[in-house]
Amino acid sequence: MPDQAEPLRQLVRASVDDQIAGNSRLIAVASGKGGVGKSNIVLNLALTLADRGSRVAIIDGDLGFSNLDILLGLRPQYSLQDVLDNRIGLADALTEGPRGIWFVSGGGGETFMEDQSNWQLRRLVEQLAEISGRFDRVYIDFGAGFGRHTAELMGLCDELLLVTTPEPTALADAYALLKLVLQAGGAPRTRLLVNRVATVSAGMDASRKLQLIVRQFLRLDMDVLGYLLEDAAVQRAVARQQPFVLSEPQSLATRCLAQIAKNVLCEHPIEPSERQGIKALLRRFITWR
Numbered sequence: 116m117p118d119q120a121e122p123l124r125q126l127v128r129a130s131v132d133d134q135i136a137g138n139s140r141l142i143a144v145a146s147g148k149g150g151v152g153k154s155n156i157v158l159n160l161a162l163t164l165a166d167r168g169s170r171v172a173i174i175d176g177d178l179g180f181s182n183l184d185i186l187l188g189l190r191p192q193y194s195l196q197d198v199l200d201n202r203i204g205l206a207d208a209l210t211e212g213p214r215g216i217w218f219v220s221g222g223g224g225e226t227f228m229e230d231q232s233n234w235q236l237r238r239l240v241e242q243l244a245e246i247s248g249r250f251d252r253v254y255i256d257f258g259a260g261f262g263r264h265t266a267e268l269m270g271l272c273d274e275l276l277l278v279t280t281p282e283p284t285a286l287a288d289a290y291a292l293l294k295l296v297l298q299a300g301g302a303p304r305t306r307l308l309v310n311r312v313a314t315v316s317a318g319m320d321a322s323r324k325l326q327l328i329v330r331q332f333l334r335l336d337m338d339v340l341g342y343l344l345e346d347a348a349v350q351r352a353v354a355r356q357q358p359f360v361l362s363e364p365q366s367l368a369t370r371c372l373a374q375i376a377k378n379v380l381c382e383h384p385i386e387p388s389e390r391q392g393i394k395a396l397l398r399r400f401i402t403w404r
C-alpha cells in the first residue's frame with residue numbers, strides 16, 4: 116500500500132535541513148487537574164526569563180478557552196485557531212507582550228485540540244519549526260482536559276512541565292496525565308512544579324510522593340523545578356489583568372518565580388544535538404504520523 120505520508124515527510128525533511136536557522140527548546144506545560152495555575156505560571160515565568168535575557172514565546176494551546184490574552188489584558192487580532200485553519204502563519208499570529216515576550220492566544224471558538232485533524236496538527240508542528248530560530252524557549256500552555264492528540268503532542272516536546280497543587284486529587288491526576296503521555300509513546304524530560312503550597316516543605320512532601328510513585332510505576336525520574344507559594348497577589352493580578360511579576364514585584368509569588376526561573380536557567384546546558392528542540396520535534400513527527 117502506498118505510504119500517503121511520504122510526500123509530507125520529504126517536505127518536512129527539506130524544511131528541517133534547509134530553512135530552520137535556530138532551534139528553540141519546546142516545553143509543554145500541562146496538568147492533570149484543571150485550574151492548578153498553569154497559565155499564570157507560564158506567563159509569569161516567561162516574563163521572569165525575559166527579564167534575564169531569554170527570548171521566550173508562549174503558545175496558548177487551550178483552544179476555545181484562551182486565557183493568556185485575558186491575563187495580559189490584551190486582545191490579539193489572531194489566534195492559534197487561525198493558524199491551524201491556515202488563515203495566517205504562526206509568525207504573523209504572534210503578538211508582542213510586556214518585556215518582549217511573544218504569545219499566540221488560543222482563540223475563542225468552541226474547539227479543542229482533540230477536534231483538530233491530522234492535517235491541522237501537522238500544520239502546527241510545521242509552523243512551530245518556522246518560528247524556531249527566533250526563541251530560546253517556546254512554551255505550549257495546554258490548558259485543562261486532554262486526550263490522544265494532546266498526549267501525543269506533549270510527548271513530542273523536549274520537556275514536560277507538569278504543574279500540580281499538593282492536593283491528593285491534583286497529584287493523582289498529574290500521575291494519570293504522565294501515564295497517558297508515556298503510553299502515547301512520548302518520553303519528554305519531565306519537571307514538576309508544585310503550586311499553591313503553604314510552605315516549601317509542604318511542596319517538598321507533595322513532590323516526593325509523586326516522584327516516588329512515578330519512579331515505581333512509570334519507571335521515570337522526574338526533576339522538581341520548584342514551588343510556588345499560595346499568595347493572594349496571584350488573584351489580585353488576575354483581577355487586574357496584569358501579570359503579578361509586573362504588578363507586584365515584591366510579592367511572595369514573584370520571589371518564588373525568581374527562584375524557579377533561576378532553576379530553569381541553571382539546568383544542565385543542553386548539547387545542541389539533533390535530538391533537541393523544534394527541529395527534533397519535526398523529525399519525531401515524521402516517524403509519528
Ligand SMILES: Nc1ncnc2c1ncn2[C@@H]1O[C@H](COP(=O)(O)OP(=O)(O)OP(=O)(O)O)[C@@H](O)[C@H]1O
Nearest residue numbers: 149150151152153154155258259311344345346349
Ligand atoms: N500561587 C497561587 N496563589 C493563589 N492563587 C493562585 C495561585 N496560583 C493560581 N491561583 C488561582 O488559581 C486560578 C487558576 O489559575 P490558572 O488559570 O493559571 O490555572 P490553569 O491551570 O491555567 O487553569 P486551566 O486548567 O483552566 O487552564 C487563578 O486565577 C488564581 O485565582
Ligand SMILES: [Mg+2]
Nearest residue numbers: 153154182258
Ligand atoms: Mg490555563
